[in-house]
Amino acid sequence: MSNGRTVILGIGGGAGKVIRCLAANQGTSWLEFAYIDTDAVDLENMPGVTCLSAGNDWAKGQSCGGDPSLGEKAVGASIRELKALVADTEMVIVVGCLGRGAASGGIQIVSRLVREEELLAFFFVTMPFSYEGNGRRKIADSALCDLRENSDIVVAVQNDLLFTTIASDTRAHEAFAMADQVLADGVQGIAELVRCRGMISVDFASLRALLKNREAHCSFGIGHASGANKTVEVIDDLFKSRMLGGRDFLSRSDVVVASLIGGTDLSIGDMNQCLSMLNNQLGTATCSYIGANLVPEKGDELRLTIVSVHYKHKPALVPVSEPAPSPTKPKRGRKGKAKVATDEKQFDLPFVEEMVSLGIFGNVPPTIVKGENLDVPTFQRQGVVLDLDD
Amino acid sequence: MIRKPTEVLTGIEIGTSAIKVCTGHPLGDGSISIIGIDETPCVNKVVKGEIQDVELIRDLLTDTLTRVEAATGCGIGKAYLAITGAHIASVNAQGEVPIRAEDRKITNQDIVDATRHARGYRLPREQISINSCQRAYLIDGERPMSQPLGMVASRLTADIHFIYGNYNSVQTSCNLVEEALGVPATDIAFAGIADMYGLALEAEPSNGVLVVDIGAGVTEYVVYYQEGCMHSGQVTIGCEQLANDLSIGLQLPIPKARELLRSNGSAMRRAEGGVRHVKVQTALAHPPRTFKESTIQTIIETRLLELFQIIRDDLAEHRMLELLSNGIVLCGGGALIPHIAELSASFFTVPARIGQPGNVTGAENEIQSPRYVTPIGLLHLGYQLQEMEKSNAVPLWKVMKHDLLRMANVAKRAIKF
Numbered sequence: 001m002s003n004g005r006t007v008i009l010g011i012g013g014g015a016g017k018v019i020r021c022l023a024a025n026q027g028t029s030w031l032e033f034a035y036i037d038t039d040a041v042d043l044e045n046m047p048g049v050t051c052l053s054a055g056n057d058w059a060k061g062q063s064c065g066g067d068p069s070l071g072e073k074a075v076g077a078s079i080r081e082l083k084a085l086v087a088d089t090e091m092v093i094v095v096g097c098l099g100r101g102a103a104s105g106g107i108q109i110v111s112r113l114v115r116e117e118e119l120l121a122f123f124f125v126t127m128p129f130s131y132e133g134n135g136r137r138k139i140a141d142s143a144l145c146d147l148r149e150n151s152d153i154v155v156a157v158q159n160d161l162l163f164t165t166i167a168s169d170t171r172a173h174e175a176f177a178m179a180d181q182v183l184a185d186g187v188q189g190i191a192e193l194v195r196c197r198g199m200i201s202v203d204f205a206s207l208r209a210l211l212k213n214r215e216a217h218c219s220f221g222i223g224h225a226s227g228a229n230k231t232v233e234v235i236d237d238l239f240k241s242r243m244l245g246g247r248d249f250l251s252r253s254d255v256v257v258a259s260l261i262g263g264t265d266l267s268i269g270d271m272n273q274c275l276s277m278l279n280n281q282l283g284t285a286t287c288s289y290i291g292a293n294l295v296p297e298k299g300d301e302l303r304l305t306i307v308s309v310h311y312k313h314k315p316a317l318v319p320v321s322e323p324a325p326s327p328t329k330p331k332r333g334r335k336g337k338a339k340v341a342t343d344e345k346q347f348d349l350p351f352v353e354e355m356v357s358l359g360i361f362g363n364v365p366p367t368i369v370k371g372e373n374l375d376v377p378t379f380q381r382q383g384v385v386l387d388l389d390d
Numbered sequence: 391m392i393r394k395p396t397e398v399l400t401g402i403e404i405g406t407s408a409i410k411v412c413t414g415h416p417l418g419d420g421s422i423s424i425i426g427i428d429e430t431p432c433v434n435k436v437v438k439g440e441i442q443d444v445e446l447i448r449d450l451l452t453d454t455l456t457r458v459e460a461a462t463g464c465g466i467g468k469a470y471l472a473i474t475g476a477h478i479a480s481v482n483a484q485g486e487v488p489i490r491a492e493d494r495k496i497t498n499q500d501i502v503d504a505t506r507h508a509r510g511y512r513l514p515r516e517q518i519s520i521n522s523c524q525r526a527y528l529i530d531g532e533r534p535m536s537q538p539l540g541m542v543a544s545r546l547t548a549d550i551h552f553i554y555g556n557y558n559s560v561q562t563s564c565n566l567v568e569e570a571l572g573v574p575a576t577d578i579a580f581a582g583i584a585d586m587y588g589l590a591l592e593a594e595p596s597n598g599v600l601v602v603d604i605g606a607g608v609t610e611y612v613v614y615y616q617e618g619c620m621h622s623g624q625v626t627i628g629c630e631q632l633a634n635d636l637s638i639g640l641q642l643p644i645p646k647a648r649e650l651l652r653s654n655g656s657a658m659r660r661a662e663g664g665v666r667h668v669k670v671q672t673a674l675a676h677p678p679r680t681f682k683e684s685t686i687q688t689i690i691e692t693r694l695l696e697l698f699q700i701i702r703d704d705l706a707e708h709r710m711l712e713l714l715s716n717g718i719v720l721c722g723g724g725a726l727i728p729h730i731a732e733l734s735a736s737f738f739t740v741p742a743r744i745g746q747p748g749n750v751t752g753a754e755n756e757i758q759s760p761r762y763v764t765p766i767g768l769l770h771l772g773y774q775l776q777e778m779e780k781s782n783a784v785p786l787w788k789v790m791k792h793d794l795l796r797m798a799n800v801a802k803r804a805i806k807f
Contacts, residue, residue, distance in 0.1 A: 284706065359634040360644055364437045365476065367626040369700055374627055377635035378692040386639050387685050 005089045006191060009082075010035040011075065011106045013063070014097025014126065016042045021184035023048040027297075028188060034085050038074045038102050039063040050085065054078045054106065064101025068139055071105025082113055091120040093191055095183075097159075099128035099136035104143035111150040122207075123147060123154045124187055127217075130160055152208045155190065155218040155307060157183075161245045182242040189222045189305035193259040193291070206289050207307075209383020210255050216311045219245045219253075223304040230302045231274040235281075238304050245308075251283040253308035259291045261305070263298035274304065398425070398467030399776075400458075401768030402567060403581065404447060405474075406436045406607025406630060407723060411454045412757075412765035413462055414750070416773040421749040424757050424766070426462035430454045438626040439475035439608040440559065444566055451570040468576040468776070470768040471567050472584050473520055474608045476626045477556035482525065483511030486547045496538045496546055501527070504548035511552065518557045521583050523619040525549040536616055553580045553622055579771055581764050582610035582622050585721055587774070588767025590748025598713035601745070602701065602734070603764065604724025606630050611701050613710045621710045627697045629724050632690055639689045640681055646670055650686065657694050657730035659687045694730065698737045717741035725760035 008031055010019035019035050022028060023046070036052040037043055039062065043051045055074030064070040075082070086092050094110050096103035107125070114121035125144065128136040148154050162179050170178070223238030225231075239247055250256070258278055260271060275290050282288055358366075361375035368374070372381060379386060399422070403410045408429040414422040430450045435443045455466060485507025487500050504527070513519060526534040528547035538546060560578065568574045585603045591614050598615040607628045613621040629651065637647035654668045663684035671678045705711050717740040720730060725744045735742035746758050747766040757766065 284703075357638045359638050360434075360630065361437075361634060367438070367476065369625070374625075374696070375631070375634075377638050377689070378696045379635065379639060379689050382692060382696075384688060384692055386688065387682055388640070 005032060006030070006091045006093065007032045007034055007086060007089045008093045008095060008187060008191065009085070009110065010037075011094065011096045011110065012037055012071070012100060012103030013039060013042050014100070015095040015103060016046070017180040018095055018097075018183045018187065019049055020046055021180045022187055025184055025188055031188075031191060032089075036075060036078060036082070036102075036106065037063075038071070052078055052081050052085070054102065064105070066136075066139070067101045068105035068143060071101035071103065072108055073105070074102065075106030075109045079109060079113065082110065083117070086114065086117060086119060089119060091122065091191075093122045093124060093187060095124045095187055097126045097128075098140035098143045099132060100139070104139050107143065108146055108150070111147055115150050121151055121153070122190065123151050124157070124183075124190065125154065126157050126159050126183065128159060155220070156216070157186070157218055157220065157243055161219055161243050161249075166242065178242065185222050186220045186243060189220065189259075189303075190307065192261060192295075192303075193257070193305050193307070205385065206383060207257060210257065210289070210309060216254075216309045218307055218309050219243055219249065220305070220307045221250075222306075224301060226299075226301045230300070231270045231277070234274060234302045234304045235277050238278075238306065244306075247281060250306075250308050251281060251286065252310070253283075253286055254311045255309040256282055256286055256288045256306055257291075257309070258288065258304065258306040259293060261293045261295055261298060261303045263300060264294055264296050265300065266292075266294060266302070270302070274302070278304070278306070398462075398464050399769045399772040400455075400466045400469045401472070401584070401765035401772070402451070402469055402575070403472040403584075403764045403768070404432075404436060404441065404451065404563060404566075405605055405764075406433075406439055406628060407605070408432060409447070409451050409454050410762065410765045411451075411458050412762060412769060413458055413464075413466065414752075414766070414769045416769075416776075417751070420773075421751060422766070422769045422773065424750050424752045424769075425464070426458040427753060427756055427762065427765075428454050428458045428461070433606075437607060438628075438630075439605070439624075440477075441562060441566065444562065448566050448570050451566065455570060466571060468772055469567060469571055469573075470584075470772045471563060471575040471578045472581040472764050472768055473555060473560055473563060473578050474581040474605070474610055474624060475555065475559055476608070476624070477559045478520070478553060478580060478610075478624050479517075479555070480551060480553045480622045481511070481513075483508045483550050483552055484528075484547050485510065485550070486531075486545055488545055489543050494542050494544060496529075496541050496543055498539065500546050501539065501548070504546045505550065508548040508550040511550070513552065513554050516557050517554045518560055519552050519554045520560065520578060520580050521553040521619075523551045523553075523583075525551050525618065525620050551619055551621065553583070555580075577772065577775060579768060580610070580622065581605075581608075582612035582624070583619060584764045584767035584771055585610065585745075586612050586614050586619060586767065587770040588747050588763040588765075589719055589721065589745040590770070591719075597715040599716045600701075600705070600710075600714050600718045600738070600740075602718060602720050603722040604628055604697075604720065604730075605722045609697060609701075609722070609724070613705065613713055615713045620713060621705070621708050623701070623704050625697060625700050627693070627700075628722075629727075632693055632724075632727075635689045635693050636686065640670075640679075640685070642670060642672060642679075646672060651690070651727070654683065654686055655690055655727045656683070656687045657690055657727045657733040659684055659691055660729075663687050690727065691733065694727075694733060695737060698734060702738065714738065714740050717743065719743055719745040721745040721760040721763040723761050 010016055016035050019033050023033050033049040035046055035049050036054050038054045043053055055077045092114055096107045098104050127140050144156055166175050221238045221241030221244030223234040225233035225237055271292055358375050366373045366375050397415055398413055400413045408431045410429040413426040414424045416422050432450055435446050441447050485504045487503045489496055489500055526549050527538040529535050529538055529541055529543040530545050531547055585601050591599055601612045601614055603610045605628045607630050608624050608626050609628055610624045612619050633647040633651050636650055637644045666683040667680045668683055669678040669680050718734050718738055731742040731744055744760055745763055747763050750766055
């Protein structure tokens with residue numbers, strides 16, 4: 001297990017609630033929390049969280065009113081504080097609920113910052129509910145599109161997935177509280193997934209290889225159990241996760257990253273049983289990356305975190321012919337207009353060229369199977385790291 | 391003894407790495423005496439099984455044929471050509487007839503009609519049938535039967551597996567052979583079908599074998615079940631991709647990567663690979679570079695596992711996985727990679743072995759290599775076709791079962807078009 005600092009940074013009102021839940025959660029003492037927003041009301045009552053008031057001098061504690069360009073400007077004004085906050089961290093997990101001003105605009109500033117500072121960053125964003133209307137959806141899509149340009153790991157979760165598991169007669173305020181709690185658990189689960197260097201490792205690099213340059217929607221689930229029958233219960237508990245989308249949704253996913261965390265008394269039989277039960281739930285087309293870790297303080301508890309990835313398209317990884325935009329291109333002024341996300345944009349990325357090489361197959365018709373260009377070496381597509389030390 | 395040219399059969403395979411020509415003389419008992427074998431490398435002129443430079447390949451083929459002729463002292467005889475490439479695809483077609491006889495017994499005529507209906511399947515535009523194989527007969531639409539003659543039924547369905555390819559691509563290869571030989575090739579066959587004959591699988595119990603021919607540019611696979619081809623396919627991945635992966639991963643020039651694949655390749659990661667090192671001299675002026683064997687093995691294993699995964703996905707989609715009880719036979723140049731049989735056995739969880747040309751005599755040291763399975767298979771195929779054509783007394787069902795006569799006709803059509 002690594003000992004570096006991990007900062008969880010929330011941007012905007014929605015993320016604030018998640019951060020508040022997260023700070024109140026058990027077993028999060030190893031994490032540091034920070035929260036940045038323009039709205040002074042949201043910044044109050046955040047115990048254990050470093051709060052930054054964005055653009056305080058001109059926003060006057062008001063919200064951005066749903067304008068991402070204002071959000072970008074406000075967070076941009078606090079860049080020095082942000083820099084100090086993330087300095088010397090091993091990993092930054094950025095949480096934002098896209099669709100409104102501060103998160104959609106501000107997250108772009110943070111993504112550029114972590115890229116410039118060469119930090120490991122993990123973006124955990126939610127997309128608005130369908131009923132919030134097209135306006136917010138467009139803002140969120142556009143923000144997500146821009147975010148993917150600058151960052152390798154973007155876990156985008158659909159808020160609508162919540163409705164698949166919450167009973168329709170649940171009171172609205174309870175449902176939202178539940179949603180915040182679920183998201184907080186998810187962020188914590190993912191932080192643990194990446195934090196542990198396990199016996200069977202699923203690490204940052206594997207997540208990056210799966211999500212880099214891909215337009216994907218993710219869902220996640222967490223199962224807890226303890227006691228004699230924990231291996232079976234943990235799977236049952238997992239399927240009760242609100243943001244997983246149910247068994248069917250999981251079996252249809254393209255990739256599943258799962259991490260089993262247990263105490264030191266976890267037996268190989270339990271581990272085997274639990275992971276094979278999970279595997280049986282996955283569809284034949286699903287590619288799974290399964291890891292297992294031991295954390296002494298877990299004791300008898302077993303925790304299974306999974307991130308299921310649904311690719312929107314099965315992109316062919318081919319070199320782009322047009323010059324890719326520079327990552328530091330100024331984007332201000334363009335944010336005000338809601339921009340429809342285009343499919344081509346995703347592949348028009350600055351780091352595609354360095355990732356793809358075709359060697360002798362550069363000038364021949366490509367071998368495309370299930371949307372993948374098989375002329376690109378398999379180890380590159382699967383993100384296998386080669387040991388080239390002489 | 392100089393044999394008459396008509397007694398000689400020649401198999402021609404224009405592969406991605408080399409043009410292979412093999413001549414043989416059928417001994418009458420089903421085995422073939424190999425009298426000449428030769429090959430000419432043609433790297434970069436054939437890519438993924440598709441000819442890139444027709445003129446050059448024709449010259450190389452002419453040279454190879456001349457050398458074989460000179461070495462054997464007899465002519466080329468009947469030539470058979472293996473076809474492969476990205477354009478090959480396959481489809482299963484069904485044809486149905488109601489059984490009208492009063493006693494509702496299936497007659498020869500019913501079988502012919504059902505088969506004819508199945509053959510009426512319209513291939514996609516600009517595609518031409520290369521091989522067609524009888525998969526099974528279905529009685530009343532559900533019970534599969536290999537020999538339905540005389541059975542009582544109300545309906546008979548014939549199920550045929552068509553292997554087809556792009557007309558122009560097939561024609562390019564055929565024209566090239568015709569120009570090199572002066573006469574058209576007697577027949578063509580999908581390389582996977584030729585492998586099936588080359589491995590002499592008839593001798594084995596026919597509980598289902600997956601034949602995988604890993605060539606330089608294309609991997610062909612065929613499911614051989616109950617003396618016939620049930621399913622076939624190709625993936626344009628082969629040893630060239632392995633060499634390319636090594637070249638990119640280890641930053642080596644491609645000829646060095648090919649050499650490394652031949653000399654130090656291993657399909658599976660070995661325990662000792664982490665401590666053993668390989669030295670590669672990249673350029674004369676530079677000091678040699680050292681790589682861990684495990685790195686080389688990782689690159690090869692990930693690629694091969696992906697290839698096997700693609701094949702397995704396709705087999706699973708066509709419900710062929712349950713027909714592989716006799717395991718996997720690997721052939722082609724890729725079968726020479728050490729430990730590849732172990733890798734495929736563990737991946738498909740069935741026994742796997744490296745196939746050698748079967749039922750052949752003569753020049754044994756040279757020909758006993760999985761690389762020659764395709765050209766030698768063409769000789770076996772040619773011989774069986776010849777026998778079929780000679781004897782008109784073959785029972786109708788047998789002709790239908792092997793389906794070789796029709797294959798010949800289709801092939802001839804392909805050439806005469």
